[in-house]
Amino acid sequence: MSTILPGAAIWLLDSRCIDPAQQTQYEAWLGAGEAARHARFVRPQRQRQFLLGRALLRVAMGKLLGVAPAAIALEERPGQAPRLLSPADGPHFSIAHSGHWVACALSVTTPLGLDIEMRDxxxxxxxxxxxxxxxxxxxxxxQLPLEQGRAAFYRRWSEAEARYKLGREAASCVALDHAELAIVLCCAAPLAQAPALVLSGMAPD
Structure with a gap:
């Protein structure tokens, strides 16, 4: 059964909760182009971020559309975000990662760009x-108190990255509260309500 959410939803995953057996399952979901790119990563952390980002997107999109994650096909595009091949009428999406956190945003109504940054x-x-x-x-x-200035910097940084990922003028940018992350979602059309934040353990239905 699909779970169509109004506006937009952000799915957030702490990769530390994913074990090697789960990773093996997620590798089987990758298309040929994705698998080739996954194999080329030299840094294990970056390889893991890539894999879990694509897996999280499939789990989130599967729940949104009521389809199995393995049935979602993505086309790899060098230097660009992947393109959704199947289902053809799927939602707009954006993927982000920082440290041990991985995230994706979905919307059935508007193109969007998502960025997350761990506050170091x-x-x-x-x-x-x-x-x-x-x-x-x-x-x-x-001029701001230390922590307030740090938070303002990361909010500005994440918004700049989210606007870049959106690839067009943003009608709205929304920052979400999180203990470790700066999270900013920029959308091409205004959202009727604040984006939902979904914490995922990424166990597919």
Whole structure:
């Protein structure tokens, strides 16, 4: 049975809960192009992020449409997001990962771009802000209390990445609260309600 959600939904997975047996199952879901790309990754963490991102997308889309995750076919496109081949009338989607977190966003109504970033207290966010956004933004952040400035930097960073992934002008960008992550979803059309956040253990139906 499908679970059609209004607006948009963000699925979030802590990859630390996935064991090797589950990974083997998810590898079997990959298409030929995806499997070839998966095999080319040198860093184990990046390979795992790629696999779990594609698996999470299939689980989320399967629940949304009422189909088996293995039945969802994606076309690999170098330098771009994958294209959904089957089902042909599937939803818009975006995939993101940071550290041990993997996420995907789905919408049946609007194109979207999703970004997540782990907030790392060791990073010099003011130096990063100067490099990425210029001295004026860095000066604004410097005036804020430390944690507030750090949160503002990551929100701005994630929004910039989400807008880039959207690939067009955003009608709205929404930040979601999370203990470890900055999460921003940008959409081509305004959302009628806030996106739902779904925490997944990624056990398919």
């Amino acid at each position: 207290p060791r990073r010099d966010v003011l130096a990063l802000a100067r490099q990425a956004f210029g001295p004026a933004v860095a000066a604004e952040l410097e």
